[in-house]
Amino acid sequence: xxxxxxxxxxxxxxxxxxxxxRRAFADKGYAAASMDDFTAxxxxxxxxxxxxxxDKKGLLQAVIAELDAxxxxxxxAARARAATPWQGLLDESIAYLEMALEPEIQRIMLLxxxxxxxxxSRWPNQSACLRATTATIQGLIDAGTLRPVDAExxxxxxxxxxxxxxxxxxxxxxxxxxxxxxxxxxxRLAEGLLGARP
Amino acid sequence: xxxxxxxxxxxxxxxxxxxxxRRAFADKGYAAASMDDFTAxxxxxxxxxxxxxxDKKGLLQAVIAELDAxxxxxxxAARARAATPWQGLLDESIAYLEMALEPEIQRIMLLxxxxxxxxxSRWPNQSACLRATTATIQGLIDAGTLRPVDAExxxxxxxxxxxxxxxxxxxxxxxxxxxxxxxxxxxRLAEGLLGARP
DNA sequence: TAGTCTCACATACGCTTCGTATGTCAATGC
DNA sequence: GCATTGACATACGAAGCGTATGTGAGACTA
Numbered sequence: 001x002x003x004x005x006x007x008x009x010x011x012x013x014x015x016x017x018x019x020x021x022r023r024a025f026a027d028k029g030y031a032a033a034s035m036d037d038f039t040a041x042x043x044x045x046x047x048x049x050x051x052x053x054x055d056k057k058g059l060l061q062a063v064i065a066e067l068d069a070x071x072x073x074x075x076x077a078a079r080a081r082a083a084t085p086w087q088g089l090l091d092e093s094i095a096y097l098e099m100a101l102e103p104e105i106q107r108i109m110l111l112x113x114x115x116x117x118x119x120x121s122r123w124p125n126q127s128a129c130l131r132a133t134t135a136t137i138q139g140l141i142d143a144g145t146l147r148p149v150d151a152e153x154x155x156x157x158x159x160x161x162x163x164x165x166x167x168x169x170x171x172x173x174x175x176x177x178x179x180x181x182x183x184x185x186x187x188r189l190a191e192g193l194l195g196a197r198p
Numbered sequence: 199x200x201x202x203x204x205x206x207x208x209x210x211x212x213x214x215x216x217x218x219x220r221r222a223f224a225d226k227g228y229a230a231a232s233m234d235d236f237t238a239x240x241x242x243x244x245x246x247x248x249x250x251x252x253d254k255k256g257l258l259q260a261v262i263a264e265l266d267a268x269x270x271x272x273x274x275a276a277r278a279r280a281a282t283p284w285q286g287l288l289d290e291s292i293a294y295l296e297m298a299l300e301p302e303i304q305r306i307m308l309l310x311x312x313x314x315x316x317x318x319s320r321w322p323n324q325s326a327c328l329r330a331t332t333a334t335i336q337g338l339i340d341a342g343t344l345r346p347v348d349a350e351x352x353x354x355x356x357x358x359x360x361x362x363x364x365x366x367x368x369x370x371x372x373x374x375x376x377x378x379x380x381x382x383x384x385x386r387l388a389e390g391l392l393g394a395r396p
Numbered sequence: 397t398a399g400t401c402t403c404a405c406a407t408a409c410g411c412t413t414c415g416t417a418t419g420t421c422a423a424t425g426c
Numbered sequence: 427g428c429a430t431t432g433a434c435a436t437a438c439g440a441a442g443c444g445t446a447t448g449t450g451a452g453a454c455t456a
Contacts, residue, residue, distance in 0.1 A: 009433090010432095010433075013433080013434085029313075030313075031229055031313075031314075034412080034413070034414095035413075035414075036412090036413075036414095044434080044435090045434075045435055045436080046414085046415090046435090047433085047434050047435045047436075048433075048434055048435080050415075050416085050434095051432090051433060051434060052433085052434090055414090055415075056414080056415095110312075111312050111313045111316075112313050114308075114309050114313070114365065115227075115228075115229075115309045115310050115312075115313035115314075116229075116313075118309075118369065119365040119366060119368065119369035120365075121365075121366055121369060122369050147386070149382065149383055149386055150379040150382065150383055152379075153363070153366075153376075153379040153380050153382070153383035154383045154386070154387075156362055156363055156366045156380070156383075157359035157360075157362065157363055157380070157383050157384060157387055158359070158387075159362060160358045160359045160360070160361055160362020160363060160365075161355035161356070161358045161359040161362075161387075162355075162358070163358055163362060164354050164355065164357060164358020164359075164361060164362075165351070165354055165355055165358060167312065167317040167318075167319075168317060168319055168351075168354045170317065171316065171317035171319060171320050178351075181348040181350075181351040182351050182354070182355070184347065184348065184351070185347055185348055185351035185352045185354075185355050186355060188345070188347055188352070188390045188391050189352075189355055189356075189359075189387040189388070189390045189391065190387070190390060191390040192386045192387045192388060192389040192390025192391070192392075193386050193387065193390070194390075207404085208403095208404075211404080211405085232441080232442065232443095233442075233443070234441090234442075234443095242405080242406090243405075243406055243407080244406090244443085244444090245404085245405050245406045245407075246404075246405055246406080248405095248444075248445085249403090249404060249405060249406095250404085250405090253443085253444075254443075254444095397456100398455100398456095399454105399455090399456095400453100400454085400455085400456105401452105401453080401454075401455095402451105402452090402453075402454090403450105403451090403452085403453090404449100404450095404451090404452100405448105405449090405450095405451105406447100406448080406449075406450100407446100407447080407448070407449095408445100408446085408447075408448090409444105409445085409446080409447095410443105410444095410445090410446100411442105411443090411444090411445105412441105412442090412443085412444105413440100413441085413442085413443100414439105414440090414441085414442100415438105415439095415440090415441105416437100416438085416439090416440105417436100417437085417438075417439100418435100418436080418437075418438090419434105419435080419436070419437085420433100420434085420435075420436090421432105421433095421434090421435100422431105422432095422433090422434105423430100423431085423432085423433100424429105424430080424431075424432095425428105425429090425430075425431095426427100426428090426429085426430100
């Protein structure tokens with residue numbers, strides 16, 4: 001600890017701030033989260049926040065980048081477990097849907113994120129999980145599983161569908177039941193992308 | 199003006215506040231819109247706002263209810279013009295998508311609304327336009343055009359897809375081109391709900 | 397029609413919060 | 427050994443929100 005390198009200490013400070021902010025944003029929402037409060041909870045002050053992240057929005061971006069990276073990993077894992085590429089698309093989307101049910105992700109990435117930072121595709125990391133879905137779809141088109149279509153458009157729409165479904169489910173009286181309905185309806189929509197049409 | 203009834207004057211005050219708030223929310227966003235500023239723009243003070251709407255969120259609810267009603271009318275008009283019920287569903291969805299491109303609707307209903315008030319299905323008016331889509335889909339299922347599916351789930355997903363597409367288009371460098379892609383992809387997804395499968 | 401009451405706002409106040417400007421201290425470079 | 431830079435903390439000012447209180451015009455009653 002004595003001879004800890006400068007850069008390491010800075011990284012540690014940033015991690016502490018991101019962690020505390022993540023908790024506060026998830027708990028109270030971005031607007032209601034007081035910078036004084038959660039920086040104090042991290043054993044720091046707003047001075048550290050402004051120095052490292054510029055402003056409150058900058059910290060939100062950092063939190064979102066971290067969440068996005070975690071989502072990406074979990075989606076990739078779901079896709080990897082699937083038997084076929086087509087099932088991989090479905091499973092990765094369902095995984096996204098289920099993650100979107102988690103209060104932390106829902107509150108920060110789906111509600112406050114767009115309101116504060118605007119469209120996710122314009123975020124610094126460009127919403128990596130969205131690009132992953134785009135790539136998955138493009139792969140299925142190239143393989144002939146899906147009819148040709150703009151992959152990014154399809155990815156955006158599927159993501160949006162899953163996102164809205166998540167908000168719906170989370171607010172529902174009987175989430176598990178609604179989750180089932182949503183997954184079934186989602187599968188139907190996605191099947192619209194499949195190859196042969198009658 | 200002299201013998202104007204009390205109730206009429208109250209209605210007028212509420213209309214002025216809603217109009218001013220709608221403009222301010224659309225222009226600066228909910229969080230950045232100062233109550234002092236836009237009430238003054240309406241020739242009133244925050245006193246009138248708190249008396250009529252309880253708080254800032256209450257006024258946002260009123261603004262959203264107004265917007266929602268307008269959207270409902272325009273979607274119904276689009277559906278009414280369509281040749282077939284199936285085309286009606288597509289047209290009403292495309293109309294929704296195009297409305298969601300308008301900065302006022304996008305900012306207030308799609309970005310700030312959910313962030314401040316939570317899931318739209320829990321809003322006071324229960325998002326009338328969402329219920330309309332649900333009814334349209336249920337009608338198509340009953341008519342045998344669509345395979346049986348939970349109508350509300352399908353409506354939520356289609357709405358979410360259109361919503362996300364709108365955010366994407368609005369932030370795009372070439373909105374008209376992206377709009378075309380989005381509509382085509384949307385049609386594909388919706389076709390997944392159709393009757394016969396190969 | 398005089399007096400009272402109530403409603404629909406306006407005004408005044410305090411608290412919280414954000415952003416910036418300034419201060420401090422250790423580490424680094426020369 | 428001294429100047430400089432970087433990484434924070436502290437101090438300050440400006441809004442903004444919500445509430446508590448004030449006020450005047452119309453409504454109600456006798």
